[in-house]
Amino acid sequence: MFTEENIISGMVAIVGPPNAGKSTLMNSLLGQKISIVTPKPQTTRNRIMGIMNDTDYQVVLLDTPGIHKAREPLNIEMVKIALDSLSEVDAVLFLVDVSLPLPEKHKATVKYLEGRKQPAILILNKIDLVDKEKLLSLINEYNDLFTFSSIIPISALYNDGTDILVKELLKILPKGPRLYPEDIPTDATERFIASEIIREKIFLLTGQEIPYSTAVVIDSFKEDEKKGLVTIHATIMVEKSSQKGIIIGKRGSKLEQIGKNARHDIEALLAQRVLLKLWVKVQKNWTKDMRIIRELGF
Numbered sequence: 001m002f003t004e005e006n007i008i009s010g011m012v013a014i015v016g017p018p019n020a021g022k023s024t025l026m027n028s029l030l031g032q033k034i035s036i037v038t039p040k041p042q043t044t045r046n047r048i049m050g051i052m053n054d055t056d057y058q059v060v061l062l063d064t065p066g067i068h069k070a071r072e073p074l075n076i077e078m079v080k081i082a083l084d085s086l087s088e089v090d091a092v093l094f095l096v097d098v099s100l101p102l103p104e105k106h107k108a109t110v111k112y113l114e115g116r117k118q119p120a121i122l123i124l125n126k127i128d129l130v131d132k133e134k135l136l137s138l139i140n141e142y143n144d145l146f147t148f149s150s151i152i153p154i155s156a157l158y159n160d161g162t163d164i165l166v167k168e169l170l171k172i173l174p175k176g177p178r179l180y181p182e183d184i185p186t187d188a189t190e191r192f193i194a195s196e197i198i199r200e201k202i203f204l205l206t207g208q209e210i211p212y213s214t215a216v217v218i219d220s221f222k223e224d225e226k227k228g229l230v231t232i233h234a235t236i237m238v239e240k241s242s243q244k245g246i247i248i249g250k251r252g253s254k255l256e257q258i259g260k261n262a263r264h265d266i267e268a269l270l271a272q273r274v275l276l277k278l279w280v281k282v283q284k285n286w287t288k289d290m291r292i293i294r295e296l297g298f
């Protein structure tokens, strides 16, 4: 029997360059979608918690924004969130995309792991895209950079190798009581996840700088239990009026599509019918304004 005091219990940060598959891995380990995923880099902007529970362990995962060379205030804040998460955790999963060569900038990123006492596992993700030889040469290159406690090739998308990853992770985490109740998969509110789902649809349905110039604010979130209906009002903030036009689209078609796709996923999340009303507002250069960035909850 495992008592509440002697289970394996730890916090784990998933860090790495943008687009490596960090959010995909978190969702895959949880068996449910908590973090949004898109093919575009810099999708995740916050620290998103996902909690894995079993009879003999609790692993609290922190999905983080991609670590990159940031210039704009919003990006600097995102990288800070990722790096700060390193100080909160018992272990680090450093995730990279093996279909890309090991660039100079990864070498700089690995430096952030140096001098820390927590163990770090190197996760080579997207192995479905490369052959074994490429994998072996990458393993050698990373071994020269840093002493990882282990190196695990996986495909987060196809859930391949993730069982081995969990086994390795449980070996390096401490024992202790659960940090969170057993029945909650995340500390994120439904409100926050709804705003992220809307942002995901914007990332998927718009191009160029638009995704990076948008933020989503939930203005109201009202549940009518009798009707089994949740009414959500949300504002999409953009930086320029030209972007407002693009998000709205011809006769409102783009905004309608964003709303429709988002509503579909939010209904699945809440297991209720959802009425989603979206507005678009210009908030000049908000990505450069620390005050607004803070107001948005970063």
Ligand SMILES: Nc1nc2c(ncn2[C@@H]2O[C@H](COP(=O)(O)OP(=O)(O)OP(=O)(O)O)[C@@H](O)[C@H]2O)c(=O)[nH]1
Binding pocket: 017, 018, 019, 020, 021, 022, 023, 024, 025, 036, 037, 038, 039, 040, 041, 042, 043, 044, 045, 064, 065, 066, 067, 125, 126, 127, 128, 129, 154, 155, 156, 157, 158
């Ligand atoms: N082929 C393949 N694609 C993957 C795999 N894992 C993730 N992807 C894809 O890679 C893209 C980025 O995935 P995300 O999970 O959003 O990556 P991320 O590291 O969270 O990205 P940011 O939040 O932007 O830093 C998406 O298109 C995923 O479907 C994988 O194992 N194989």
Ligand SMILES: [Mg+2]
Binding pocket: 022, 023, 024, 035, 036, 037, 043, 044, 063, 064, 065
């Ligand atoms: Mg992500």
